[in-house]
Amino acid sequence: MSAIGAKPAAGGSLDPKAAIIGIIILIIIIALAYVLVGASFAFMALIGIIIGGILIGFGVHFVPVGGAPAAMGQAPGIATGVAMLAAGAGLAGLFGGAWAYAAETPDLVVSVVTGAIGGGLMMAITCFFVTFIYVYGMGIPCASGKVLKDPLTGDTQPEYKSQGTEGHGLPFISWVGGVVGGLFGGAGGTLIYIMLLDVYKGALPGMMDAQAAQILPIAISLAGIFAVGMFLVNAVLAAYNITGTIEGPHDPKFKRFPRDIIASAVASAVCGIVAIMIVAM
């Protein structure tokens, strides 16, 4: 069998046994964190990190990824891999959120919303230029191969779809999906960063016997690098769930997201508890 003939083994259904084991691991880690740090801010930060991870994993499913076929105009989506796109959207959002949180009176909600807008904006710009290149550069109309009518505009698709392709370009629903995915990814990445930053800002001065202002570069760098690490872990897990290409929220593969929510929650909890233990131990 060749790579082309191979069908993805990953189906749409959720393996109940594996899902239950995943949830048990999640509960064990949360319980372990409660025993180690108590009902302190660090414990709430772990919950925040898990929510952030879930937002990232869920958001990645909205992003239209076409991979190499999209570069040849044989599949709708942006012509690159899931992990690269998700990292671009999420990290752009994280920078926006981190900037908002560096204000004199930082506000969690404002910063997370700023992060979401940063991620959504990055995806909107990417999708815009991708459409521009598809239409005016490659001369192909935007058409989905997965649905007969665009769920948002009601435009019919098959008339514009070339034979032998799965559609091409970036249909409107995929464009909207990309922006929504960027919003979720940016919000999730920013939430993880802010949670870790507050933990480190609180614990590092005592641990290293220094003033809060002196320790700030270390707190920001540690929280930033951990947030990037967790973002990439969650994005790659979501990419494994999608296995290759996805058009957006109307794609049948989108229905697989419940599996990824469990996986993202467990992965974020594992990485989060290690990141918190660096100052709590």
Add this chain to the structure above:
Amino acid sequence: MTVKVEVIEGGVPHTKIMIGGLIVALVCIYLTYVNQLTGMQGFAFFGGLGAVAAIIWGSHTIKHLCSYGIGTGVPSAGMMAFGSGVIAMLFATKFGVAAPIVAIIIAAIIGAILGYLANNVLSMHIPVMIQSLIEMAIIGALTLMGFSAMISGSFTFNALTSGTVTILGLALPSYQVSLIGGGIIASIFMLGGIAIQHPFNACLGPNWTQDRMLTLAAECGFLSMIAAAIMSLALIDTYAALISLIIAVIGWYYTYVKYLALSKRDAAGWLDSKPIPELEGH
């Protein structure tokens, strides 16, 4: 996908590369500890050599995993390695001299859980998934620790977070002039991440050969080491940084020439066939 795309096997078996990479990386990272024992900084370059060993091992692990056609592109494996590795590595630096061993243990635990999630919860069902993700996390942690030790001269949390800045001949402690406080860790994160995923991505295909890919991995590792050596000028003694730089340049030149020779060996024969001759009378 569970279908193995490539059947090309042979050369050195994966287990041998794994054990070799692990031991060389661990020994090299521990050799940087001679800095602490002797009070010198000239042994920092061993960290870079350890990172190169880990990168060579990592490129073969990516080959091992991605030959199953995971459908997400080779770079995602490198991102996964460093995303999970950086968390294990930074946590392990808290344990002083035991840091490299703790990093391996923590990375193995994180990798095993991620492997289980990918294989069972996300139903990938790839036979080598769990083992590969354990290896990838360890490789990410060891590469980052090797470069950290090379740039800052040590692998302990205090040494990575605090440095000294000299103002008018007066040495003052500063947290900003350090590997973590200065954000250098983000640069080595990407330097390692690109070095680890590039070799298999560049060499895959029907004419994949093991020695060519591993040579390219070493070349990418030394190229990252050159950049790391330049960054280390800011944090350690100039003579130690220059030793690192010279060793990195020599290593890069040697592997680059070797890779070029292997590429020529593996390239298809090129014959000067000339255009079809136009003969008179036909």
